[in-house]
Structures are given as structure tokens and as C-alpha cells.
Amino acid sequence: MVFLKRKSVIVALASFVLISILLLISLGNKDDDKVVNAGEVSNMPLVEVKELEPMDLKEVFNTIGFFVPENDWRVTPDTVGTVEKVLVTEGDMVEKDELLFQLENSSQKERVEEAKQELRDARNNLQEAKTEENWSLQSARESLDEAKEYEEEQKQKLEEAKEDYKEGEIDKRELERAEDRYDLAKRRTERAQELVDSIEEDDNKDIQEAFYEEQVKWAERLLERAEKEYEKTYVKAPSGGEILSVRIQKGDTANPITPAIVIVSQGKVHVSTSVSEQYVVKLAEGDSAKVTVPAISDKQVSGTITEVGVMPEDGGRFYPVNIILDESIDNLKVGMNAQIQLTIASESDVLAVPRHAIVTDDDEDMVYVLDEDNLVHLKPVTTGISENGLVHVEGLNEGDKVVVAGISRLEDGTEVEVVKEDK
Structure with a gap:
């Protein structure tokens, strides 16, 4: 009897274990059915959307330049x-x-001394002409001979200057000065000849004084020019x-x-750069700029455009632009390179979408907008300036939800499942 009871207990336990195993298998099969069914139901495109709100945009242009002194x-x-x-x-x-x-100025110094002597002689002659009753014909002829000799000397020097100019040994200004000295010498000879003629006609008193007054003026001009030439050394x-x-x-x-x-001046240094015609029309004096000096630090320093060129440099296609920094930079040196960020357009309180959210069909820009029923609709937009991948768009309203990811499977009227929403 004991054996039969034990056998009954064992059979009962075995039956319980078997039933439990079958029950667990059954439950497991039911869970697997749920996963499959769920996968079959969730067949809508998954998208991310962004709710539009007004923002400020700046379109910038990056270029390079170098530092130059404010004056040099x-x-x-x-x-x-x-x-x-x-x-x-x-x-x-x-x-x-x-x-x-x-x-080296020995020759210029010699000409100064010669001119001083000429002036002294002219003044002495003028004084004598005023005090003497008559002027001897012999003295007048001696003065004429001296004038002719000086004229011939200056003529010879002019010929030498012309040859030197052809050979490139002197510049045009040196040649012009030689021409001036020769012209003065000819005038001196003419005055001396007038004096001789007046004495021979026995009407010489006033002519004599006028002649030597002219000689004094001529000598003064000669000395002035000689001193200027000397000073140029x-x-x-x-x-x-x-x-x-x-x-x-x-x-x-x-x-x-x-x-x-x-x-170079010790005032502010400024940044010199050049931009193409595409951008120069968008810049103006007073516009802001950001400047970085890589050799010193990565810090951006604010600056202001002080000049926008109206003519391209050296006949090219790039226009000069100068920028003054609003603050000083330690250890900054003339000639250092600069990285420049120029603002070429800005807009306030506008709507913007990521550039990749815009689809183009037949040259028309459009975006997908989500409605309350989780359906997306294509809406045409007009694009404007951009900043960091965001593009200003017109044709949408504040609060619109624009699809920004998952666009490839969409078409107008598609029902979607939103997995992420940015604001």
C-alpha cells in the first residue's frame, strides 16, 4: 500500500511538471506572436520634425589677409x-x-660755394654801378666775356646731362635742373650784351644798374637752387x-x-584683404568683421571695415578692403596673417530650416510640413540667406512642423510616425 501511494504521488508530480512546461511554452509562443504583429503594424515612415520659430540669421564670408600699419x-x-x-x-x-x-655731396657743396661767390660779385658790381658816374666799356665787355664763358660751360654740362640721362645714370629731374642752369646762363649773357650796347651808345647809367640788379636776382636764384640740391643729399x-x-x-x-x-606709424594697425566682385557689392564702410590671428591665439577680435575699394587691385578682379580692430592684440606684428569673417547679409525674426530639409522639384524649393493627423504635405518656399546650414525660408508660418529627417520615403500626403521633435 505504501508503494502504491508513493507511485501515485510521483505520477501526480510528473503530471504537474509537464503541465507547467506546456503552459510556459504556450505563453512564450503568444509573446512571439506579439512581436511579429507589432513589426507588421509599424510600417509608417519614421521622421524627425522641427517646429519653426523666429530667429536672427547672418550670412558670413571667410577670407584671409595680413596686418599692415595704419600709415607707412x-x-x-x-x-x-x-x-x-x-x-x-x-x-x-x-x-x-x-x-x-x-x-655723397662734395659736388653739391662746391656748387653752393660757387653760387655764394657769384652773389657776392653781383652785389659788389651793383654797388659800384650806383656810386660811379660811368661804367667803362672795358669792364662791361669783361662781364660779357665772363657771361659767355659761363654760358658755354653750362651748355657743355647740359650736353653731358643729356648723355647721362640716356644712359640711365641720372633721372629726369637732374636733366631739368641742368636745363634750368643753362637757361639762366643765357639770360645772363643777354643782359651783359645789353650793357655793352648801352655803353657804346653813351646811355648807360640806368642800364648798368638794371643789369646788375638782374645779376643779383639771378645769383640769388642760383644760390637757392644750389642749396636745395645740397639739402637733398x-x-x-x-x-x-x-x-x-x-x-x-x-x-x-x-x-x-x-x-x-x-x-611705420605707431598707431593702430589694420587688416588688409581683398574680395571678389561677388562679395564687394555686399560690403560697406562701418560693417562689422571678426578677425583671428593664428600665430597668437584662436580668439576672435571684433573689427570695423574702414575702406572698401572702388577699383580692383592691379587691374585684377579683387577689390581691397581694410579693417580696423576694435581692441589691441598683444605681440601683434606688421605682416602677420589674419583669418577674417565678414558679414555680407543679416536678417532678424525670420523662419529658417536646415538646408537638407529642402527638396527641389522642377527648380522649385519645397519642404514637408506635418499636420495634426500626422500627414505630411509639400509646401513651396522661397529661400534666402543661410548661416551654419540653416536657410531663411518664406512661405511658412511660425509653429509649422517641418520634417528634417526621414525625407527619402515621403511623398505628399504620407502618414508618418514622429520619433523626435525639436523646438
Whole structure:
């Protein structure tokens, strides 16, 4: 009897275990059916939408430039000459009219002394003409001979100057000065001849005085010109500032064309750049700019456009633009590169969508807009300026929900499931 009872218990337990296993399998099968069914039902396109709200946009243009001084002076002598000595070096600070370098000037100094003697002689002759009753014909003829001799000398120097000019040894201004000296010499000869003629006609008192008054004026002009030529051999600073570069040394030939020394101001430096015709029409003086100096830091510094060129540079297609920084930058040097961000358009309180949300059909721009029934509809839009991938659009309303992801499976009237909504 005990054995039968135990057998009955074992059978009962086995039956319970079997039923439990079958029940679990049955429940498992029901859960699998739910997953499959759910996958079959969720067949709508999944999309992300963005609710539109007004915002400000700025369209920018990035370019590069370099720093230049607010003012700079490229110093050249007013005459051709050999450098005798240089009194400054790069980095020196100079004041206005401070001597920078000197040209060899022995010949100019000699001409000054000759002109001074000419003036002394002319004044002495004038004084004698006023005090003497008569002027001897012999003295007048001697003066005429001296004038002719001087004229011939200046004529010869003019011929030499013409040859030197052809060979490129002197500039045009040197040639013109030789021509002026020859013209003055001819006038002197003419006056001396008039004096001789007047004495021979025995009517010489007033003519004599007039002649030597003219001689004094001529000698004064000659001395003035000689002193100017001498002064040109001393080249001075046109303004105060820092010596940026010295391009000459003793023994070099300096000329009025090639800069010998460059001076830069100690005021604000500005950024110089150039832009194409596409962008120059969108810029104006007073517009803001952002400038970065990579050699110093990544910090952006605000600036203001001070000049927009009206003519392209060197006959090209790019127009010069200058920018003054609104604040100073430590360790900034002339010539450093600058990264520039220029604002070429701006708009306030406008609606914008990501560029990738815009679809184009037959050259018409459109976006998908979600309605209350989770249906999307194509709406045409007009595009404007852009910033960081956002494009200004017209044709939509504030609060519209625009599809920004999942567009590839859509067409007008498609029902969708929204998985993400940005505001």
C-alpha cells in the first residue's frame, strides 16, 4: 500500500511538471506572436520634425589677409647719389625730420660755394654801378666775356646731362635742373650784351644798374637752387615712427624710385584683404568683421571695415578692403596673417530650416510640413540667406512642423510616425 501511494504521488508530480512546461511554452509562443504583429503594424515612415520659430540669421564670408600699419612711409631721396652714411637701423624709433641717411655731396657743396661767390660779385658790381658816374666799356665787355664763358660751360654740362640721362645714370629731374642752369646762363649773357650796347651808345647809367640788379636776382636764384640740391643729399624722416626696414648701406646708389627706408606709424594697425566682385557689392564702410590671428591665439577680435575699394587691385578682379580692430592684440606684428569673417547679409525674426530639409522639384524649393493627423504635405518656399546650414525660408508660418529627417520615403500626403521633435 505504501508503494502504491508513493507511485501515485510521483505520477501526480510528473503530471504537474509537464503541465507547467506546456503552459510556459504556450505563453512564450503568444509573446512571439506579439512581436511579429507589432513589426507588421509599424510600417509608417519614421521622421524627425522641427517646429519653426523666429530667429536672427547672418550670412558670413571667410577670407584671409595680413596686418599692415595704419600709415607707412617709403623713404626715397629726391636725387640720385651714392650713400655716404646710414644713421638708423631696423627697429629704431625716429622723430619727424630726423636725419636717416646722407648721400655723397662734395659736388653739391662746391656748387653752393660757387653760387655764394657769384652773389657776392653781383652785389659788389651793383654797388659800384650806383656810386660811379660811368661804367667803362672795358669792364662791361669783361662781364660779357665772363657771361659767355659761363654760358658755354653750362651748355657743355647740359650736353653731358643729356648723355647721362640716356644712359640711365641720372633721372629726369637732374636733366631739368641742368636745363634750368643753362637757361639762366643765357639770360645772363643777354643782359651783359645789353650793357655793352648801352655803353657804346653813351646811355648807360640806368642800364648798368638794371643789369646788375638782374645779376643779383639771378645769383640769388642760383644760390637757392644750389642749396636745395645740397639739402637733398640729407634724407630725413617724413614723420615719426618705427624703422621697419633699411634697404641701403654705405656705397649703395640710392634713387628716387626705389624705397631706401620704410617707416611705420605707431598707431593702430589694420587688416588688409581683398574680395571678389561677388562679395564687394555686399560690403560697406562701418560693417562689422571678426578677425583671428593664428600665430597668437584662436580668439576672435571684433573689427570695423574702414575702406572698401572702388577699383580692383592691379587691374585684377579683387577689390581691397581694410579693417580696423576694435581692441589691441598683444605681440601683434606688421605682416602677420589674419583669418577674417565678414558679414555680407543679416536678417532678424525670420523662419529658417536646415538646408537638407529642402527638396527641389522642377527648380522649385519645397519642404514637408506635418499636420495634426500626422500627414505630411509639400509646401513651396522661397529661400534666402543661410548661416551654419540653416536657410531663411518664406512661405511658412511660425509653429509649422517641418520634417528634417526621414525625407527619402515621403511623398505628399504620407502618414508618418514622429520619433523626435525639436523646438
